[in-house]
Amino acid sequence: MSFEPKIVGFMCNWCSYRGADLAGTSRMKSAPNVRTVRVMCSGRVDPQLVVKAFQLGADGVLILGCHPGDCHYAKGNYKAARRIPLLKKMMAQFGIEDERIRLEWVSASEGYRFTTIVNEMTEQVRALGPLSRSRSN
């Protein structure tokens, strides 16, 4: 059986989760590999939660928030914009490829954008293959 990546999608309640819903309501087809964990704001995504997702078997993690300036909580997405790149640097030191973590902005009206990102991310992670957690050295 071909490799089906497991991808966790942290999505904020106000923009990206609604964008994801809109993609569904509009019947835009996308890879079913992304499993959503809804948070109120992308600023709630503690880097430890991303690490935890990889620990529990995720092959990739998507973090989706509101566009800059559109955050329901004024500037929570800016916090995510600072934390996630830092986390990526750290994860690289553990051998987790940059492409396995992706932070994007999706508004409530961007169903098509959501679909595109999900499909891109799925193919990107599929190309990388499963995340190996067995290396002990």
Add this chain to the structure above:
Amino acid sequence: MDKVRTGVYICHCGNNIAGTVDVAQVSQYASGLDSVVVARDYKFMCSEPGQDMIKQDIKELGLSRVVVASCSPLMHEPTFRRVCEQAGLNRYLFQMANIREQCSWVTEDNEKATEKAKALVQAAVRRVSYHEPLEIREVPVSSNTLIIGGGIAGIQAALEIANTKHKVYLVEREPSIGGHMVQLDKTFPTLDCSACILTPKMSEVGSHPYIDLFTCSEVEEVSGYIGNFKVKIKKKARYVDEEKCTGCGVCQEKCPWKVTSEFDMELGQRRVIYTPFPQAVPNVPVIDREHCVYFQKGKCRACEKFCEAGAIDFSQEDKVIEAEVGNIILATGFQTFDPSLATQYGYGKLDNIITGLQFERLSNATGPTGGNIQLKDGSTPRSVALVHCVGSRDESFHDYCSRVCCMYALKHSHLIKEKTTAKVYQIFTDIRCFGKDYEDFYQRLVHEGVNFVRGKVQRITSSNGKKADQGRLIITVEDPDNGKVTEVVADMVVLCTAIETQQDASKVAQTFSISQKADGFFSERHPKLDPVATMTDGVYVVGCCQGPKDIPDTVSQASAAAAQVLALITRGKVELEGGIAVIDEALCSGCRTCNTLCPYTAITFNEEKKVSAINEALCKGCGVCVAACPSGAITGRHFTTEQLVAELEGVLA
């Protein structure tokens, strides 16, 4: 803690879910999960029998947690929370799995959809076992309302609310209320005189004991939340004392300086001290500082000399007024598309090409020509062409339909026919007369002898080489269906320009924490079932700032928003989400990292105890502090780390 007893309910949603997801299999899978005592699937969980099924199980099986796997929580979470509550279970002991919008509707692969649904159900089951009952907080609602924009939308909403003896702050950035509607000549399809039906409402606003009207004003800052907003209104200096001015108009007669009138769409002139139009509310002039010779060169003061009331005040300064309001209605309106951006129409280059709004002023008895439909040289046109969809339904500019142009183009045609003997051409792509009595009006115009030419305008030029057409406008029209090219010759062209968002709409969206659609119009909470509320509780959008619409639709929206505001005022209090953040004093190291992160300044530092504390009334539950706390001392209720990790375990199991 008692053992967790969870009930899981899988919804078929007719065929919406069951057509793709094997619901029986998901239900069977759920029944084998830890803590699950019952798992059922049913055709429509949100129906009354579906709801009763849950209530009965809560009571009879002693359920302590409920999971419903159906549509998006944004759709039915409130429904099922209510169901839990009605059966005596705290509403926060419920979790929803979205197996429709984010599962059955995004894939056609039954197997993958079923697998995904199982994972989402498992995640919800694991998560819900960590849920805790939360207290519902209630806060009082201020009965004051802020309305931004004094067009027909803002006026209607203001009067509806103020007439129930609740205070309204109406903020308008222009010197007078009235908006675009007061510029219009007649209104379709009834041909009511626009000013005649609007100005009584305007003067009612101006003298209403429960309306505080702020013109030349804008809202600068908004803080707080539903029921308890704090706003700062910046009132710009008008250099005329509103208390002293009697509105006699002498200053406007005596002012020696003239500039083009914005109200007359640049077709006429006004003085530098002016009221935009005779029925302005308030009837207090304003000095246009940019063009005032005294302000620019230090000499003149003619208005001051002739003002018997001594109302002219060159030293007046901008003021900031603070107010507390419970609800905010945005009625910020629209602007029209600048047709010079679409060069094929020749606007700004050739004479006698005007916009639909300019035609309103031209045709209006109080307009620059006293209502005569005439060319630039004063002569009467022999032929007038009205061009539809200028900037609308045009891939280069706006994709959407502006919804009013077909009807006002017909209305203009009627007025031209009434006042002149000119031939009238409608150059259109599709005629859309969808409203009540609109079709009748269209048929009436067909019988009045208007010529309908289907096609897109390729170009408008001043010559076609024929001597007979010299000095006239030549419009080349191409039928999109068959490529057939027609030439229309006219003396005047009226461009029906698109309705578009105000230039600063995105700034307004940010100030009030609401979102915009891709086309720039403000997003409503739900396009069908909640058309005037927004994602920010207590903030409503009405009129053309929400999308292009005609006057009847605008008025309906304004009344709808007023009704929602009054409902909240009547209730007197509002429930706040329980999902806020709390700090465990025993774990807090006093590092103060969270203090500056909070966008609502809800976190303060207790110097005595050397720990931080969160003000529950100010916290909105975003969780930014939770993610940042290096000691793990902050719990984001209902989105705790434990709950989120349990959810992760579920989706990745």
